[in-house]
Amino acid sequence: MAIEVDVAVLGGGPGGYTAAIRAAQLGKRTAIIEMDKLGGTCLHKGCIPSKSLLRSAEVYATLLKAASYGIDIADDAVSVNFDRVQQRKEQTVDQLYKGLQSLMLKHGITIVKGKGRIIGPSIFSPRSGTVAVELPDGEMESVVSKHLIIATGSRPRQIPGLExxxxxxxxxxxxxxLEKLPASILIVGGGVIGVEWASLLNDFGVHVTIAEAADRLLPTEDEDVSKELTRLLRKRGVTIHTSATIRPDTYADGSEGVTIAAATAGGELQLEASCMMVSVGRVPNTEGLGLENTDIRTESNGCIAVNANYQTNERHIYAIGDVIGGVQLAHAAAHEGLSAVGHLNGGKPEPVEAHRIPRCVYSRPEIASVGLTERQAKEKGLDVRTAKLPFQAIGKAIVAGETDGFVKVIADKQSNDIIGVHIVGLHATDLIAEASLAQLLDATPWEIGQSIHPHPTLSEALGEAMLALDGMSVAF
Structure with a gap:
């Protein structure tokens, strides 16, 4: 007997489970089809476990400089117990996983564990979109729905020859x-994931080398942010090579680790390390979904093509999250899931421009941004004015002993609209929420500057940066 629901969600990551919860809240009979565990990459292989490791690394780095806070610790009293670091990571993931399972029960969402494949029209449904699910025991189950949401996510991209x-x-x-920390590591790719792991492993005492093909780290972020991050990582001992293209044909491994060459403007560079991590983007999980049984179209990069409402060519089938490309972030996928469900429920949700989705990097220091970079704004022909407020001018940053970084604000000279906000510094990923809200409400820099920010807090940096656009900051 087929499982019949109003909304079926193929994939149980942040986009999928958020969409399912909203559909259930709207009174829809809802099912999630998930071949692994609810929570997807974010909970089990990405956001949460990596941030747990980053937190442990941050605590260790702080303890190593405890003397600067007036706390004396014997030199041999601080060390990394990596087994316990990993245990804490697993406990964190498990706690959130149990909470997510409770949410499914609370909202009456049916969970079908297995690999789903879309089949064509069946005796159960005159439209394509029925999902045949191969269960763990090899048996088959059918899930029939009025609407289907594809949220199958993505996986790490691999370099041919460096699988x-x-x-x-x-x-x-x-x-x-990892069961133990390597002595050294080569990270191929200086994007968000590469930078986070470089920061994390460096804090744990691993010698880190980054090889990035672009001319700077975090090439999609504002150039001032990239420059500051590069300076700070190098200050910590991270070796950084930009405009360096790895040559897979030169790869060799042995008892001492790996060696490989990279092509640079100055000639060939020889790199070696105990191991290497390839971090060069992600590819959508569309294989084996049965898309050939539908009229769904995919782009040249393999991503599913959708319209502004996240509908595919089969209008009753939606797609959200990494599988459609765009901004590949958990909160972006979740928002897309909410929008898709709102639309299938008869609403008219406002489309969100990609640059208005906050972007976060959980390195030390953190990086966060929303809106356009200065270069992007100028390429669009906008006449802009900018201001930077260093955290060195903020009392709370000095109290915390973390004064690296700044807040950069970009505004349109003509309209006075806030075009972009870029933060590198302590708790940047929390501070960016105010800037995101400001853009949503179409607030001006003056309005944000006039908002009373409590003292002493790091939030003062954002308010003072807004005032600095008119030369009115009282902090710098």
């Missing part, structure tokens, strides 16, 4: 399962 083996060549999935 991961889980030992010497690692993906961001593999590295989460």
């Amino acid at each position: 991961a083996d889980g030992k010497l060549i690692l993906t961001s999935d593999d590295i989460l399962q």
